[in-house]
Amino acid sequence: MPPIIEVRDLAKTYASGTVALTGVTLDIREGEILALLGPNGAGKTTFISILCGLVTPTGGHAAVGGHDIARDYRAARTLIGLVPQEIAVEPFETVMNTVRFSRGLHGRARDDAHLEQVLRSLTLWDKRDARLNELSGGMKRRVLIAKALSHGPRVLFLDEPTAGVDVTLRREMWAVVRDLRASGVTVILTTHYLEEAEEMADRIGIIDRGRLLLLEDKARLMHEFGRKRLTVELTDPLAALPDSLAGHGLTLSENGLRVSYDYDTRADRSGIARLLAGFAEEGIGVRDLETEQSSLEEVFLRLVEEGA
């Protein structure tokens, strides 16, 4: 299956001279959820804005559904729904009207049955006649999602969909995104919440200073880049670690009953065997072992630091 979005050497230098993107190349697969992670100012919004037609690239090109975003912008944009980072709504418009407006802009005939379905899926149906300035921030964000879905896009861009959204609503939002994926929609989301990427994404891209540092299946990423922590529970408390074990970089808990050891799953040898042999030599009794995968957060911070 050809990729739904192809991006080649996409670059953007703003008129102010700010270099926001430097030659990003990637393919996005139809039906996947791709999370773009990156610190503030990394270029995530710029990337999305170019694909949606809000910003003109200064280099490279891109295609959505095989349609070049510049030459064949109508066909490309018809496939796209965009939920922007900033919440912006027309204050005096009603929910239903603003969603109808979005659908009309995309050249689709009025279809209130479809809109009802969209509003219901976002628990906005009861608010259909409310004015937008009467809604809470979280509701407004859902209205923006409803607008983006009003014309039945095949690709949905969500620029930080859960920024400033409470935990319950965030989980609701995740459920909505999963349903969308189940119906075949490709979702590209940006986030600062690594938890979110970990929770939602099929693949994760990390952007920093306009460069795509990495694009990887989430599971592989977690596996390949993950550090693990081994915690060894001892039968008897230790007052201090013996000198023979000093080279392993161990830490002893305050009660002397737990020793933890960090290792890199990417290394050829984890060093666990050597460590345990060392314990045996010293006559330290081991009651239990526990390993813990490091979170994406740590993976992310390490990559950004390495990239610096």
Next chain:
Amino acid sequence: MNGRAVKTIFDHEMARFWRTPWESLASPVVSTVLYFVVFGAAIGGRIPSVEGVSYGAFIVPGLIMLTVLQQSIANASFGIFFPKFAGTMYEILAAPMSFIEVVAGYVGAAALKSIIIAVVIHLTAMVFVDLPMAHPVWALGFLTLTAVSFSLFGFLMGLWAKDWQQLQFIPLMVVTPLVFLGGAFYSASMLPPFWQGVAHLNPVLYLISGFRWAYFGMADVPVGLSLAAVTVFLALGLTAVWAIFRTGWRLRA
């Protein structure tokens, strides 16, 4: 061609007009009545007629032109400035429509609003004075071309404006003076020769003169020149829009 999108913008803009019909229509009507009271009754008593037309009737075309220019600019500039201000512009830019279609939606609605207001003023004026119409088709033609041209200018101003002050600036500082000095309330022939020359440098004079000719069959300048003037206005507006379309000025970073 995304005709549905054009209609969506057009309907959206017209809906704002009809949602508050009182504000939309009452204010032009009230100011018309005021002008009649002040100029028609007070001054008109001293100027019984201008070239055979009663002064009360004489000022009607100028009054309509004044309102059409103001309303076209105000409506179109507000129409495009508001989404910029509210931050909803992204939706227009991400829609599968060309800039020309966006312009057609906003300018079409702004022009139609002005034309509706013009008709209402005309009808209001008929209550006060006898209003002949020598060339109704020409009147409608001048009216439409003027409304479209100045809605285009308004659209450009709304695009250019970065805040509400800028939005008010050109209508207040340029357009209103040009209309008042463009013979809205007098015939240029009533001026001393020097000021007649100055008045003829004012492009708005040609619009008002042409429109007045359509009413009364008399004009300050040959009607062909008026037609040329309105064509130039339209061409200027279209050229500027085209240039923006090519460059993305003030729209896309």
